Amino acid sequence: MIKNPVPWPNGARCAVTFTWDLDADSLLHLVYPNDGDTKICSNSMFRYGPLIAVERIIEVCAELGIKHSFFVPGWVAEQYPEAVKMIIDAGHEVGHHGYIHEFPNEMTADKEEYWTRRGFDSLVDITGIAPRGWRAPWYKFSKSSLDIILKLGFTYDCSLMGDDVPHIIRCAAGDMIELPGNWQLDDWPHFVHNNDMDYMMTIKSPDEAKACYMAEFYAMWEYGGHWLNCFHPFCSGQVSRMIMVKEMMEEMQAKGDVWFATGEEVTNHVNKLIADGSYTPRVDELPYYNGRLPAFDES
Numbered sequence: 001m002i003k004n005p006v007p008w009p010n011g012a013r014c015a016v017t018f019t020w021d022l023d024a025d026s027l028l029h030l031v032y033p034n035d036g037d038t039k040i041c042s043n044s045m046f047r048y049g050p051l052i053a054v055e056r057i058i059e060v061c062a063e064l065g066i067k068h069s070f071f072v073p074g075w076v077a078e079q080y081p082e083a084v085k086m087i088i089d090a091g092h093e094v095g096h097h098g099y100i101h102e103f104p105n106e107m108t109a110d111k112e113e114y115w116t117r118r119g120f121d122s123l124v125d126i127t128g129i130a131p132r133g134w135r136a137p138w139y140k141f142s143k144s145s146l147d148i149i150l151k152l153g154f155t156y157d158c159s160l161m162g163d164d165v166p167h168i169i170r171c172a173a174g175d176m177i178e179l180p181g182n183w184q185l186d187d188w189p190h191f192v193h194n195n196d197m198d199y200m201m202t203i204k205s206p207d208e209a210k211a212c213y214m215a216e217f218y219a220m221w222e223y224g225g226h227w228l229n230c231f232h233p234f235c236s237g238q239v240s241r242m243i244m245v246k247e248m249m250e251e252m253q254a255k256g257d258v259w260f261a262t263g264e265e266v267t268n269h270v271n272k273l274i275a276d277g278s279y280t281p282r283v284d285e286l287p288y289y290n291g292r293l294p295a296f297d298e299s
C-alpha cells in the first residue's frame with residue numbers, strides 16, 4: 001500500500017511522532033486584534049493549554065517514557081514561559097509555530113519572514129535552543145515558506161499532507177524533509193466547539209476519536225508509514241481526552257515494533273539514510289502551481 005516505506009531503526013514496523021501545537025490564546029488575538037480581550041470565556045478555554053494541560057501531558061509522557069514534539073508560537077513562549085521551560089526541562093522538542101499564529105499564505109514574503117524571524121528569536125531567547133522543526137500556523141504554508149525556513153536553518157517542516165512517509169520538499173533555494181500529517185489526526189475536527197472561532201464541530205467522545213486515530217496507527221504499522229498527529233493542549237490535554245491519549249500510547253507500546261521519536265529524531269534518521277544511500281525519498285517540488293491555471297484563460 002505504501003510504495004516507498006522508510007527503513008525504521010531496529011526493524012520497527014512504523015514510526016510514531018506525537019505533536020502538540022501550544023497555540024494558547026494567540027489565535028483569538030489574531031482573529032480579534034481589537035477586542036480579543038473582551039472574549040473572556042474563549043481566552044480561558046485557550047489558556048487552559050499552557051496553564052493546566054502542559055504539566056499533565058508531561059507527567060503522562062514521563063510515566064510511559066515517550067518524548068513528544070511541541071510547536072509553539074513565539075508570542076505564546078513570551079506569554080507563558082513557564083510552560084515552555086517545563087517542556088524543555090522534560091526533554092521534549094520545541095518547534096516553531098509562527099509568532100502570533102499569523103496566516104503565512106496571506107502576507108507578503110517580507111512580512112512572513114519578519115514574523116517567522118520574530119517567532120524564532122523568541123523561542124531561542126526562552127528555550128536557549130534554535131528550533132529545528134516548523135509547522136505553519138493553520139497549516140497555511142505559503143509559496144515563500146520553504147525559502148524562509150531554509151534560510152533560518154530549520155531541518156524539517158510538518159505542515160503538509162501529501163504522503164504517508166517523510167519525503168523531500170524542494171524549491172530553488174534547496175531541499176527540506178517534510179513530515180506529513182493529515183486532518184484525521186488533528187483534534188480540532190473531532191472535538192473543538194467554539195462560537196468565537198466560528199468552529200462548531202459536533203463533539204465526539206474520546207473513544208470515537210481514538211478509533212479514528214488508532215485506525216491510522218494500525219495502517220501505518222501494517223505498511224511501514226509514519227504516524228504523526230497534531231493535538232492541542234487546550235483540547236486533548238483535558239482529563240477525559242488525556243486518558244485516551246495515554247491509552248493510545250500504551251496500546252501502541254503493547255503492539256510492539258514501534259519507533260517513538262520526535263520530529264527532529266525522525267528527520268535526523270531520514271537524513272542519515274539519504275546520506276548513506278540506503279533510502280531515496282520522493283521529491284515534491286514547490287510551489288505546485290503559479291497563478292491561474294492556463295486552462296481558465298483558453299475559453
Ligand SMILES: [Zn+2]
Nearest residue numbers: 021023137138
Ligand atoms: Zn496552531
